[in-house]
Amino acid sequence: MRLPASRTLPVAALLLAGGYGIAVEAHPERTDVAQAGPAADYPVTIGDPFDIEGVRWTPVDQLNYDAVGYAKVQQEGLPPLTGAHKTLPLPSYVEVTALDSGRTIVIRLVERGPMVNDSVIALAPSAAEQLGVAKDRAAVRVRRVNPPEVERSRLRTGEAAPRRMDTPESLLKVLRRKLADQTPKPAANVSSAAVQTSKPAAIGVYAAEVKASSGPISSAAPLPPTVSRTQAAASAERQVTGRNGTLVVQVAAFSAPERADKVAKQLDGHVTQAGRYWRVRLGPFIDSGEAAPALEKARAAGYSDARIQRAD
CATH class of the missing domain: 2.40.40.10 (RlpA-like domain)
Structure with missing residues (x-):
């Protein structure tokens, strides 16, 4: 006696075989269905720098x-x-x-x-x-x-x-x-006054912890007690001023040096110290035209208030 055909058998076979690492294609003629639906948006790719x-x-x-x-x-x-x-x-x-x-x-x-x-x-x-x-x-x-x-x-x-x-x-x-x-101005018109910081950004991007200042951060503010980080910041500052270029992209300022380090690493920048804050910068650059791509890069990473300014 012939047994009645089961329309659910291919699906059951797929479920049972899955536990043994056996690939069973239940409906080979319908493999395009998932790709036309929400599954077509996955996997999501981030990619390398x-x-x-x-x-x-x-x-x-x-x-x-x-x-x-x-x-x-x-x-x-x-x-x-x-x-x-x-x-x-x-x-x-x-x-x-x-x-x-x-x-x-x-x-x-x-x-x-x-x-x-x-x-x-x-x-x-x-x-x-x-x-x-x-x-x-x-x-x-x-x-x-x-x-x-x-x-x-x-x-x-x-x-x-x-x-x-x-x-x-x-x-x-x-x-x-x-x-x-945000369009770069000629070098002579770039302001060096304010430290600009970002608004809260997104997953994987740290937001700045201080609001935009109307003037330079005072160097008279108490310094963090971590001597090694202070020395590292001073060294980075010397490296910046020692390279060609007088402009930098000021990305953000952080009260926690660890967060500044992480953002600088993400953006291929460097960290310098200004009073109690740690600034993430890109550069230096010879002129505003050379700095423009770095400015766009910082803003694309979520730091919409990044600015070009003179290295100090």
Whole structure:
């Protein structure tokens, strides 16, 4: 007598065989189903640090990434309605806002790039078209988001997610001013007055513990009792002033030297001491043009208040 065929047998076989390390494919004709659903966003890749024209970029899983900069249209290599980013996880999703019009779209990041230091994101031509960008380089805001699955699904298959509401002009003015402020000024105009610190950043990135100062941190403040760290900071300061260049990128200031050390290592910077605080700096650099990629790197890591200033 023939036994009735069981439609659940392949699944059961898969479950039973899993405990013995045997690979059993229950439905080989349907292996593409998972890749078309939420599982297609996993595994998420962070990746190792890499260099672009002498500047080191360190990928990081930063949930609250929000930056202004320039978008580059990448004519080849990117799937429809996708983009490339230097540091955010792959894949992940971002809102991109054109600062000239306020138009805002959502795209999926699938590659590292752009492989130039003066652009924050690369857009596929179809994404640039949806954003209304008619040139190869445009001022944008890039903000990491977590869209609903229905939008993720559309973007995974190359369809456009619904456009967001246009950003109001009042906010666009603020964003344009922020972009103008972070554009490096000529060396003679760079202020050396304030120690700038970051706002709280994201996973794996320490936020600064002090608020931005209206003037230099006083050297009369009590010094930490750790003599070895004080000596190390003095040595680092001597190394900075001994190299060519008079400008540095001031990333943040910390009250705990251990945290400063960790951020400096992450950004390939150095730590110097100013009173009771420990400053993380990149450089020095000969001029503001040379310092610009390091400034963008610091802000891409979550230190949106990083500034170029004179080494002291």
